[in-house]
Amino acid sequence: MTGLRQRQKIDRDRRIVEAAARLFREFGFEGVKIETIAEQAGVSVGTIYNYYESKGDVLIAVVSLEVNEVISAGESVLARPPARAADAVDALFDIYLRHSLYYLSKEMWRAAMSMSILHPDSPLGRHYGHLDEKLCQQVCRLLAKLRQEGSIDATVDTEITGRILFNTMNMSFMTFVKDDGMDVETVIGAVRRQSATMVVLGNG
Secondary structure (H helix, E strand, O other), rough: HHHHHHHHHHHHHHHHHHHHHHHHHOOOOOOHHHHHHHHOOOOOOHHHHHHOOOOOHHHHHHHHHHHHHHHHHHHHHHHHOOHHHHHHHHHHHHHHHHOOOOOOHHHHHHHHHHHHHHHHHHHHHHHHHHHHHHHHHHHHHHHHHHHHHOOOOOOOOOOHHHHHHHHHHHHHHHHHHHHHOOHHHHHHHHHHHHHOOOHHHOOO
Protein backbone atom coordinates (compact mmCIF):
# COMPACT_ATOMS: atom_id res chain seq x y z
CA MET A 1 0.00 0.00 0.00
CA THR A 2 2.88 2.35 0.83
CA GLY A 3 4.38 1.62 -2.58
CA LEU A 4 1.12 2.52 -4.31
CA ARG A 5 0.85 5.82 -2.44
CA GLN A 6 4.44 6.65 -3.34
CA ARG A 7 3.82 5.91 -7.01
CA GLN A 8 0.69 8.08 -6.94
CA LYS A 9 2.68 10.90 -5.33
CA ILE A 10 5.39 10.65 -7.97
CA ASP A 11 2.76 10.60 -10.74
CA ARG A 12 1.03 13.72 -9.37
CA ASP A 13 4.35 15.53 -9.09
CA ARG A 14 5.27 14.62 -12.66
CA ARG A 15 1.89 15.86 -13.92
CA ILE A 16 2.34 19.15 -12.09
CA VAL A 17 5.83 19.72 -13.48
CA GLU A 18 4.92 18.76 -17.05
CA ALA A 19 1.77 20.92 -16.99
CA ALA A 20 3.80 23.85 -15.65
CA ALA A 21 6.44 23.39 -18.34
CA ARG A 22 3.82 23.51 -21.11
CA LEU A 23 2.06 26.53 -19.65
CA PHE A 24 5.24 28.50 -18.89
CA ARG A 25 6.46 27.95 -22.45
CA GLU A 26 3.15 29.05 -23.97
CA PHE A 27 2.24 31.99 -21.73
CA GLY A 28 5.49 32.91 -19.97
CA PHE A 29 6.34 32.39 -16.33
CA GLU A 30 4.65 35.58 -15.14
CA GLY A 31 1.53 34.89 -17.20
CA VAL A 32 0.66 31.59 -15.53
CA LYS A 33 -1.22 31.15 -12.25
CA ILE A 34 -0.96 28.23 -9.87
CA GLU A 35 -4.69 27.62 -10.39
CA THR A 36 -4.12 27.06 -14.11
CA ILE A 37 -1.28 24.62 -13.46
CA ALA A 38 -3.51 22.71 -11.04
CA GLU A 39 -6.32 22.51 -13.59
CA GLN A 40 -4.02 21.29 -16.34
CA ALA A 41 -2.38 18.74 -14.04
CA GLY A 42 -5.72 17.44 -12.76
CA VAL A 43 -4.94 18.22 -9.12
CA SER A 44 -6.13 20.74 -6.55
CA VAL A 45 -4.30 23.98 -5.79
CA GLY A 46 -3.75 22.62 -2.28
CA THR A 47 -1.98 19.59 -3.72
CA ILE A 48 0.49 21.84 -5.54
CA TYR A 49 1.21 23.72 -2.32
CA ASN A 50 1.78 20.39 -0.60
CA TYR A 51 4.65 19.86 -3.05
CA TYR A 52 5.90 23.42 -3.62
CA GLU A 53 5.97 26.64 -1.64
CA SER A 54 5.65 28.95 -4.65
CA LYS A 55 5.34 29.14 -8.41
CA GLY A 56 9.09 29.78 -8.49
CA ASP A 57 9.66 26.42 -6.84
CA VAL A 58 7.57 24.79 -9.57
CA LEU A 59 9.79 26.46 -12.19
CA ILE A 60 12.92 25.16 -10.47
CA ALA A 61 11.33 21.69 -10.53
CA VAL A 62 11.10 22.03 -14.32
CA VAL A 63 14.78 23.03 -14.40
CA SER A 64 15.54 19.99 -12.24
CA LEU A 65 13.69 17.72 -14.68
CA GLU A 66 15.75 19.21 -17.52
CA VAL A 67 19.08 18.92 -15.73
CA ASN A 68 18.52 15.37 -14.49
CA GLU A 69 17.67 14.19 -18.01
CA VAL A 70 20.76 15.96 -19.34
CA ILE A 71 22.96 14.32 -16.72
CA SER A 72 21.49 10.91 -17.52
CA ALA A 73 22.20 11.44 -21.23
CA GLY A 74 25.72 12.66 -20.41
CA GLU A 75 26.53 9.40 -18.67
CA SER A 76 26.69 7.77 -22.11
CA VAL A 77 29.71 9.96 -22.90
CA LEU A 78 31.38 9.01 -19.61
CA ALA A 79 30.74 5.33 -20.28
CA ARG A 80 32.54 5.41 -23.65
CA PRO A 81 34.27 8.76 -24.15
CA PRO A 82 35.93 9.58 -27.49
CA ALA A 83 39.67 8.93 -27.42
CA ARG A 84 40.53 12.60 -27.98
CA ALA A 85 39.81 14.68 -24.88
CA ALA A 86 38.53 17.71 -26.79
CA ASP A 87 36.00 15.53 -28.62
CA ALA A 88 34.81 14.02 -25.34
CA VAL A 89 34.25 17.44 -23.75
CA ASP A 90 32.50 18.67 -26.92
CA ALA A 91 30.22 15.61 -26.87
CA LEU A 92 29.21 16.27 -23.25
CA PHE A 93 28.62 19.99 -23.74
CA ASP A 94 26.67 19.34 -26.95
CA ILE A 95 24.23 17.25 -24.89
CA TYR A 96 23.91 20.00 -22.28
CA LEU A 97 23.22 22.70 -24.84
CA ARG A 98 21.03 20.81 -27.31
CA HIS A 99 18.74 19.55 -24.54
CA SER A 100 18.53 22.91 -22.75
CA LEU A 101 15.34 24.07 -24.47
CA TYR A 102 13.48 20.75 -24.37
CA TYR A 103 11.34 21.66 -21.36
CA LEU A 104 12.30 25.30 -20.89
CA SER A 105 12.16 28.38 -23.08
CA LYS A 106 14.79 31.09 -22.86
CA GLU A 107 12.30 33.22 -20.91
CA MET A 108 11.90 30.42 -18.37
CA TRP A 109 15.67 30.09 -17.99
CA ARG A 110 15.96 33.85 -17.45
CA ALA A 111 13.29 33.73 -14.75
CA ALA A 112 14.97 30.80 -12.99
CA MET A 113 18.42 32.39 -13.16
CA SER A 114 17.05 35.71 -11.90
CA MET A 115 15.37 34.10 -8.90
CA SER A 116 18.49 32.11 -8.03
CA ILE A 117 20.63 35.27 -8.17
CA LEU A 118 18.20 37.43 -6.20
CA HIS A 119 17.59 34.79 -3.53
CA PRO A 120 20.74 32.63 -3.40
CA ASP A 121 20.15 31.49 0.18
CA SER A 122 16.51 30.53 -0.32
CA PRO A 123 15.53 26.87 -0.85
CA LEU A 124 14.92 27.80 -4.50
CA GLY A 125 18.32 29.44 -4.89
CA ARG A 126 20.14 26.58 -3.17
CA HIS A 127 18.36 24.01 -5.35
CA TYR A 128 19.39 25.85 -8.52
CA GLY A 129 22.98 25.97 -7.28
CA HIS A 130 22.85 22.25 -6.48
CA LEU A 131 21.78 21.48 -10.05
CA ASP A 132 24.69 23.52 -11.43
CA GLU A 133 27.03 21.63 -9.13
CA LYS A 134 25.75 18.26 -10.38
CA LEU A 135 26.55 19.28 -13.97
CA CYS A 136 29.98 20.58 -12.95
CA GLN A 137 30.79 17.34 -11.15
CA GLN A 138 29.91 15.36 -14.26
CA VAL A 139 32.43 17.39 -16.26
CA CYS A 140 35.05 16.75 -13.56
CA ARG A 141 34.29 13.03 -13.60
CA LEU A 142 34.70 12.95 -17.38
CA LEU A 143 38.13 14.56 -17.13
CA ALA A 144 39.12 12.14 -14.38
CA LYS A 145 38.23 9.21 -16.63
CA LEU A 146 40.11 10.75 -19.56
CA ARG A 147 43.17 11.16 -17.33
CA GLN A 148 42.85 7.55 -16.21
CA GLU A 149 42.70 6.42 -19.84
CA GLY A 150 45.73 8.53 -20.79
CA SER A 151 43.87 11.04 -22.97
CA ILE A 152 45.10 13.93 -20.84
CA ASP A 153 48.29 14.39 -18.86
CA ALA A 154 48.43 12.55 -15.53
CA THR A 155 49.45 15.75 -13.72
CA VAL A 156 46.30 17.64 -14.67
CA ASP A 157 44.03 18.61 -11.76
CA THR A 158 40.74 17.38 -13.18
CA GLU A 159 38.66 19.11 -10.49
CA ILE A 160 40.04 22.58 -11.19
CA THR A 161 40.11 22.08 -14.97
CA GLY A 162 36.59 20.67 -14.99
CA ARG A 163 35.27 23.65 -13.06
CA ILE A 164 36.98 26.10 -15.41
CA LEU A 165 35.52 24.33 -18.44
CA PHE A 166 32.04 24.14 -16.93
CA ASN A 167 32.02 27.77 -15.79
CA THR A 168 33.19 28.94 -19.22
CA MET A 169 30.49 26.89 -20.91
CA ASN A 170 27.91 28.17 -18.42
CA MET A 171 28.78 31.81 -19.16
CA SER A 172 28.22 31.14 -22.87
CA PHE A 173 24.92 29.46 -22.03
CA MET A 174 23.83 32.55 -20.07
CA THR A 175 24.65 34.72 -23.09
CA PHE A 176 22.62 32.35 -25.27
CA VAL A 177 19.65 32.53 -22.88
CA LYS A 178 19.74 36.34 -22.78
CA ASP A 179 19.82 36.68 -26.58
CA ASP A 180 16.56 35.56 -28.19
CA GLY A 181 18.20 35.81 -31.62
CA MET A 182 21.02 33.36 -30.88
CA ASP A 183 20.43 29.77 -31.96
CA VAL A 184 21.83 26.65 -30.36
CA GLU A 185 24.35 25.95 -33.15
CA THR A 186 25.92 29.36 -32.57
CA VAL A 187 26.44 28.80 -28.87
CA ILE A 188 27.73 25.26 -29.46
CA GLY A 189 30.32 26.67 -31.88
CA ALA A 190 31.38 29.31 -29.35
CA VAL A 191 31.71 26.74 -26.56
CA ARG A 192 33.79 24.42 -28.76
CA ARG A 193 36.19 27.22 -29.61
CA GLN A 194 36.54 28.15 -25.95
CA SER A 195 37.14 24.56 -24.86
CA ALA A 196 39.75 24.09 -27.58
CA THR A 197 41.85 26.89 -26.06
CA MET A 198 42.46 24.76 -22.99
CA VAL A 199 45.93 23.32 -23.59
CA VAL A 200 45.10 20.16 -21.64
CA LEU A 201 42.54 19.16 -24.27
CA GLY A 202 45.12 19.10 -27.01
CA ASN A 203 47.14 16.33 -25.38
CA GLY A 204 44.86 13.46 -26.35
